[in-house]
Amino acid sequence: MRYIKLNPKRSLSCFFLLFSILFLNISCKYNSSPYADVTLQTLLAPYDKSKLTPVDVVILSGQSNMAGSGIPEEAKQYLSAEEYTQISNGIDGVTIFTCNDYVALKGNCVFSPYSNVNFKNGSFGDLFGPEVGFALECKKAGRSLVLIKYSAGGMPMNHFLEDNDISRVMKGYILNCLLELVNKGYYPNIQAFCWMQGENDCDLFNANNYYNKECLLINSVRKSFNEKLLFIDARVTDWDLVDPDGHQDIVNKAKEKIAQEERLCYLIDSTGLKKNQFNIGHYDTPSTIELGRRFAREFLAHSEAGK
Numbered sequence: 001m002r003y004i005k006l007n008p009k010r011s012l013s014c015f016f017l018l019f020s021i022l023f024l025n026i027s028c029k030y031n032s033s034p035y036a037d038v039t040l041q042t043l044l045a046p047y048d049k050s051k052l053t054p055v056d057v058v059i060l061s062g063q064s065n066m067a068g069s070g071i072p073e074e075a076k077q078y079l080s081a082e083e084y085t086q087i088s089n090g091i092d093g094v095t096i097f098t099c100n101d102y103v104a105l106k107g108n109c110v111f112s113p114y115s116n117v118n119f120k121n122g123s124f125g126d127l128f129g130p131e132v133g134f135a136l137e138c139k140k141a142g143r144s145l146v147l148i149k150y151s152a153g154g155m156p157m158n159h160f161l162e163d164n165d166i167s168r169v170m171k172g173y174i175l176n177c178l179l180e181l182v183n184k185g186y187y188p189n190i191q192a193f194c195w196m197q198g199e200n201d202c203d204l205f206n207a208n209n210y211y212n213k214e215c216l217l218i219n220s221v222r223k224s225f226n227e228k229l230l231f232i233d234a235r236v237t238d239w240d241l242v243d244p245d246g247h248q249d250i251v252n253k254a255k256e257k258i259a260q261e262e263r264l265c266y267l268i269d270s271t272g273l274k275k276n277q278f279n280i281g282h283y284d285t286p287s288t289i290e291l292g293r294r295f296a297r298e299f300l301a302h303s304e305a306g307k
Contacts, residue, residue, distance in 0.1 A: 035171045036163065040190060040225045043175060044182065052187035058299060059174065059221070060131060060149040061160070062196035067100045067151035068122035068129020069276055070288035075119065075132070078286040083136055087128075090116030093144040094135040097177040101152040101169060109169075114180065121149065130196065133292025134299075141300050146188070148177045156200040157213045166220045174225075191303055192230035193221050194295045198255070199239050199281065202246035211254035218262065232298050233259065234291065235270040241280045266302060268294045 060066055076084055086092075098112035098121045112121050117135035122128040131147055138145060150170045152159050160167055181188045195217075201210050218231045233255050239248040259267035273287040283291060 035168055035175065036165055038171075038175060039223065040175075040178060040188070043178060044187070047182055047187075049187050052182065053185055055181065055186040055188055056143070056145040056303075057178070057181070057188045057190045058134075058145060058147050059190065059193045059225075060129075060134070060147055060151070060196075060295075061170065061193065062151055063155050063200060064151070064153040064281065065199070065283050065288075065291070066129055066149070066194075066196040067153050068127055068131070068288050069279065069282040070119075070122060070128040070132065070285045072119035072128060074285040075128075075289065078289055079136075086136070086139065087117070087119055087132055090118045091135045091139050092116060094138050094147065096121055096131055096135075096147040096149060097173075097180070098131075098149045099151075099173045101150065101155075114177075117147065128288065130194075130288060130292030130295060133289040133294075134194075134296040135292070136289075137293050137296035137300065141296075143300065143303075145191075146181060146186075148174055150174065154200060155197075156206060157197065157210065157217070160197070161213060161216060161220070164216065164220070166217065166224065171224060190225040190229055192232055192299050193218075193225075194232045194234075194299070196234045196291065196295075198236040198248070198251045199242070202236065202239050202243060202248045202251055204247055204250075207247040207250035207254075210251050211257060214254060214258055215262070218258070218265065228264065230299065230302055231258075231262070231265045232295055233265070233267045234295070235267065237270040237273060238275050238280070241275065264302070266298050268298050270294075 075087070079087070094117045095114060096117045097114050100110045102108065102110065117131050119128045119132065120126070121131050129149070129151070131149055134147065150173055160170060162168060165171065178188050198210065201207055222229050235252050235255060236248045239246050255267050259265050273291060274284050276282045276284045
């Protein structure tokens with residue numbers, strides 16, 4: 001089975017058609033989800049696990065604050081010289097696949113090549129996201145792992161869900177990344193799903209439905225990838241600066257209820273994180289780094305529970 005290299009210029013329909021013909025042997029029509037019954041277990045079934053090296057995987061997902069608006073030049077002010085050099089060169093031991101999905105805003109997706117985590121895994125490759133702080137914390141803890149980041153700027157929860165599953169775009173991308181890992185000689189074990197989303201669901205209707213939709217998201221990613229997967233969420237902050245009539249309190253109460261009641265679900269505190277003065281919907285550079293660190297600390301504190 002030959003290795004497939006992601007091509008940023010490839011259209012989404014061709015991307016999925018190629019994936020399904022070569023690997024899933026099923027029809028791929030855009031109006032029906034070709035991945036409904038595909039799970040990590042079924043994907044890996046043809047492979048001999050004993051011949052592959054186990055690797056832990058964490059999925060990073062959400063809207064623009066997961067894509068990230070961190071500015072590399074500004075990061076010098078907030079990272080030690082050693083950390084800045086590590087990120088500039090690519091952190092050894094923490095690799096990443098990146099898909100920033102701007103299909104509704106720009107008409108395409110932006111893929112970054114599989115690489116060690118660096119400053120070019122954010123929006124359009126010239127900014128960075130929480131993966132920087134996440135990778136630094138994991139490096140400090142001596143953890144090697146692979147990150148798969150799928151973000152969709154400005155998108156509500158409905159963009160990430162479809163037909164009682166996660167969306168075909170997100171699921172197809174994640175499955176393709178996992179298959180690339182197998183072809184590199186790794187056996188992927190998805191440990192956690194980190195979620196930074198909710199701003200675009202702060203209108204009253206969507207806020208009132210956020211709890212049920214997030215429960216569906218959690219159940220879907222676990223069914224697809226790992227029943228013991230950790231779900232690590234983050235509160236929405238300062239969205240009232242963007243929309244004074246928004247209801248981030250309802251969205252956050254839904255997140256808090258899930259963290260309190262659902263197994264292996266956790267909620268990080270966003271207190272103290274600040275938004276960019278030029279775009280009040282996005283975290284500034286130091287807060288983008290800190291957001292990643294907080295996700296990583298929560299993951300590291302509970303990662304044994306996901307095995």
